[in-house]
Structure formats: C-alpha cells, structure tokens
Amino acid sequence: MTFQHVLAVVPVSDIDRASSWYSSFFGRTADNNPMPVLLEWQVTDHGWVQVIVDDERAGSGMLNLAVDDLERQLAELVTRGVVPGEVVEANKDVRLSTMKDPDGNAITLIGGFRVNY
DSSP states (O other), X not given: OOOSOEEEEEEESOHHHHHHHHXXXXXXXXXXXXXXXXXXXXXXXXXXXXXXXXXXXXXOOEEEEEXXXXXXXXXXXXXXXXXXXXXXXOSTTOEEEEEEOTTOOEEEEEEXXXXXX
C-alpha cells in the first residue's frame, strides 16, 4: 500500500470559530475549504490538518506537531494571540507544549523530536 498524503482530522463544533483560531495558530487562512464544514491546512509537503464540524467528537481530538525550534514557535504563537501551555520535559531531550483550541482539542507542539531514539 502506498500513501500519497497523511491527513490529521480535528473535530470542532463551530467552523467559523475554529477557522479564526486555527488561522491564528498556523499564521494563515486555510489552504482549502472543500465543503462548508471542512477547512484544510497543508503543514508539510504531504501532511494536512483537516478541521471539520463533528459535534459528537468536538473537543476530544489530539494533534501533535513536531517543530524545529519550540521556543521560537511558542513566542510566535503568542504574537498571534494563541496561548501556549507550559513547556514540559518529556524524555530523551523531547519537550512538549500543549494548548487547547476553543472546543478543548489538545494541540501539542513537540521540540526535539527525531525519527530514531
């Protein structure tokens, strides 16, 4: 089986409110709006984040994104009005900061991520 893209899905209750928050989070508006209840941001060459209205699952999502410079990314988020969580030392020099979107979905930025440990 060959995969062309990976799409992470985050369930929300209000697409307009989510659009505002995720646009601030990503620093730009959605790359795609294929239907009224779905927004998409391309975050890597073949990786996408989909934000979709799903009232039953809204607030139960978890999205982990590895970043190149955790402190710089967190500082940038603050300038865009996003409040990041405390930086937590995980293991093997990996550090995490988790924030919540308006529905309570956990969005975690990971610093120090690597493919092999």
